[in-house]
Amino acid sequence: MAEVQLSIKNLHKSYDRLDVLKGVDLDVHKGEVVVLLGPSGCGKSTLLRCINGLETINEGTITLDGEVISGKSQAEMSKYRQKIGMVFQSYDLFPHKNIIDNITMAPRKVQGRDRVSAEKEARDLLARVGLLDKEKAFPRMLSGGQKQRVAIVRALEMHPEMMLFDEVTAALDPEMVREVLDVMLELAGQGLTMLIVTHEMAFARAIADRIIFMDGGHIVEQSDPETFFTHPKTDRAKEFLENFEFVARKRKNDSV
Amino acid sequence: MLVLAIDAAREPAISILFRGNNFVRLLGGLWVTIRISMISAVLSIPLGILFGIFMMRKNPAAKAVSRVYLDFIRIMPQLVLLFIVYFGTTRAFGINLSGELSAIIVFVLWGTAEMGDLVRGALSSIPKHQYESAAALGMTPMEINIYVIIPQTLRRLIPLAINLITRMIKTTSLIVLIGVVEVLKTGQQIIDANRFAFPTAALPIYGVIFFLYFFTCWPISLLAKYLEKRWKN
Numbered sequence: 001m002a003e004v005q006l007s008i009k010n011l012h013k014s015y016d017r018l019d020v021l022k023g024v025d026l027d028v029h030k031g032e033v034v035v036l037l038g039p040s041g042c043g044k045s046t047l048l049r050c051i052n053g054l055e056t057i058n059e060g061t062i063t064l065d066g067e068v069i070s071g072k073s074q075a076e077m078s079k080y081r082q083k084i085g086m087v088f089q090s091y092d093l094f095p096h097k098n099i100i101d102n103i104t105m106a107p108r109k110v111q112g113r114d115r116v117s118a119e120k121e122a123r124d125l126l127a128r129v130g131l132l133d134k135e136k137a138f139p140r141m142l143s144g145g146q147k148q149r150v151a152i153v154r155a156l157e158m159h160p161e162m163m164l165f166d167e168v169t170a171a172l173d174p175e176m177v178r179e180v181l182d183v184m185l186e187l188a189g190q191g192l193t194m195l196i197v198t199h200e201m202a203f204a205r206a207i208a209d210r211i212i213f214m215d216g217g218h219i220v221e222q223s224d225p226e227t228f229f230t231h232p233k234t235d236r237a238k239e240f241l242e243n244f245e246f247v248a249r250k251r252k253n254d255s256v
Numbered sequence: 257m258l259v260l261a262i263d264a265a266r267e268p269a270i271s272i273l274f275r276g277n278n279f280v281r282l283l284g285g286l287w288v289t290i291r292i293s294m295i296s297a298v299l300s301i302p303l304g305i306l307f308g309i310f311m312m313r314k315n316p317a318a319k320a321v322s323r324v325y326l327d328f329i330r331i332m333p334q335l336v337l338l339f340i341v342y343f344g345t346t347r348a349f350g351i352n353l354s355g356e357l358s359a360i361i362v363f364v365l366w367g368t369a370e371m372g373d374l375v376r377g378a379l380s381s382i383p384k385h386q387y388e389s390a391a392a393l394g395m396t397p398m399e400i401n402i403y404v405i406i407p408q409t410l411r412r413l414i415p416l417a418i419n420l421i422t423r424m425i426k427t428t429s430l431i432v433l434i435g436v437v438e439v440l441k442t443g444q445q446i447i448d449a450n451r452f453a454f455p456t457a458a459l460p461i462y463g464v465i466f467f468l469y470f471f472t473c474w475p476i477s478l479l480a481k482y483l484e485k486r487w488k489n
C-alpha cells in the first residue's frame with residue numbers, strides 16, 4: 001500500500017462542554033479516496049475542519065507527510081493549508097472578484113506565482129470543468145453547481161496534496177449535483193488524495209476506496225464500499241443505511 | 257438719498273447678488289461650510305474606522321462603552337451638542353472655544369459615532385465563510401484582511417460614508433446658532449444690510465443658498481449612488 005499521507009492520532013475536539021470528537025484515529029494513504037459517512041451532527045465537518053486548522057483541537061496529533069500540523073498558530077497553519085485544499089457546502093467564492101481572479105488570487109498572493117502562468121493554468125482547469133466561458137463572470141452570475149466547480153478549481157490551482165470536501169453538493173438543486181460529482185470522480189481517477197463527506201450514497205459507493213462510518217464522536221466502522229453497503233458490521237451502520245433506503249423509497253413514492 | 261432708494265427698489269430683487277461683492281461673500285460663506293464639513297469628515301472617517309473595529313470586540317466592557325457613546329450621540333440633537341461644547345466649555349472650564357472649533361469638535365464626535373456604526377455594519381455583514389475559505393487557501397490573517405475582507409468592506413462602506421458627508425454638510429446650517437458666519441449667516445447679513453434698498457431680497461438670497469447647497473451635495477450623492485450600483489453584488 002502507498003505511504004501514509006495524513007495521520008490522525010487520538011483526536012479530541014469539544015465545543016464548550018460538548019464533546020464532538022472523542023479520540024479519532026485515521027490514516028489516509030497517498031492517492032486514497034476516503035468517504036466519511038455518519039448521522040447528522042456526529043462530527044464529520046468538525047473532523048475536516050480540525051485537519052486544516054479551522055478548529056483548534058483539544059488533544060491528539062495530526063501529521064501530514066510526516067510533519068505535525070496540529071497545534072500551530074494561524075500564521076504557521078497557512079503554510080500547511082496550501083497543501084490541503086478544502087471545498088465547503090456553502091458557495092464561498094469571493095464576490096468582489098471575477099472567476100479568474102478568484103482562482104488566481106491565492107496562487108499569486110500566497111505562492112508568488114506570476115499572473116500569466118497562473119491565469120493560463122486557471123483557464124486549463126476551467127476548461128476541464130466546462131466553465132472556460134465564465135472566466136470574466138462574477139460569482140453572482142453563476143449557478144450553484146457552477147460556483148462549486150469554480151471552488152474546486154480554485155483549490156486545485158494551489159496544487160494541493162490532498163483535498164477535503166464537506167458536503168459540496170448538499171446545498172445544490174438536484175439537477176446540478178451530477179455536474180459537481182462528475183468533477184470529483186474525475187479527480188479521484190487522477191490519483192488525488194481525497195477525504196469526502198457526503199450524503200450521496202450512490203456517489204460514495206462509486207468513488208470511495210474506503211468508507212469510514214462515524215457515530216457518537218468515534219469511528220465505528222470502516223471497510224471497502226462494497227462490504228459497507230452490502231454487509232455493514234455494526235447495528236449503527238445498518239440503521240444509518242436503512243434510514244437512507246427509507247428516504248430513497250419515500251422519494252420514489254412521492255414522485256409517483 | 258430717497259430718490260436713490262426708490263431707484264434701487266425698482267431693480268429686480270435678484271440683482272442684489274451682483275451688488276458689490278455679495279455673490280463672492282456668499283461663496284466665501286459656502287467655503288466656511290465646506291471647510292468645516294471636510295475637516296470634520298477627514299477626521300471622522302479614520303476615527304470612525306477605529307471606533308467601528310473597537311465595536312466589533314467581544315469584550316463586554318468595550319461593547320458597553322461603545323453602545324453608550326453611540327446612543328448618547330444619536331439621542332442628543334446636534335444643536336444641543338453644539339451648545340454644550342460652545343457655551344458649556346466656557347462655563348465649566350473657562351476655555352473659550354471659537355464657534356468654528358466647537359462645530360468641528362461636535363461634528364467629529366458625531367461623525368465618528370456614525371462612521372463607526374457604518375464600519376461595524378459593513379464588517380459584520382461579511383460572512384464567516386469568506387474568512388474561512390480564504391484561510392483554507394493558505395492565506396495568512398493579514399492577507400485575508402488585505403485581499404478579501406477590506407476590499408469587500410470598503411465597497412459596502414464608501415457609498416454610506418459619502419452619504420454621511422452630505423448629511424454633515426447639511427447639518428452645518430445649525431452652526432449659525434453658535435455664531436459661525438457660514439453661508440446661511442452671510443446670506444442673512446446681506447439681507448439685513450439691504451433691508452431698505454431691497455425689501456424682497458430674502459427670496460433670491462435663500463434661493464441662491466438653496467442652489468449652493470444643492471450643487472454641493474448633489475454630485476456627492478450621485479457619486480455615492482454610482483459606486484453603490486457599481487459594487488452591488
Ligand SMILES: Nc1ncnc2c1ncn2[C@@H]1O[C@H](COP(=O)(O)OP(=O)(O)OP(=O)(O)O)[C@@H](O)[C@H]1O
Pocket residue numbers: 015016018020038039040041042043044045046047
Ligand atoms: N462552532 C460550533 N460551536 C458549537 N458547537 C458546534 C460548532 N460547530 C459544530 N458544533 C456542534 O458539534 C456537533 C458536530 O457538528 P458537525 O458540524 O461536525 O456535524 P456533522 O457531522 O458535519 O453534521 P452534518 O451532517 O449535519 O453536517 C454538532 O452537535 C454541532 O451542533
Ligand SMILES: [Mg+2]
Pocket residue numbers: 044045046166167
Ligand atoms: Mg457537516
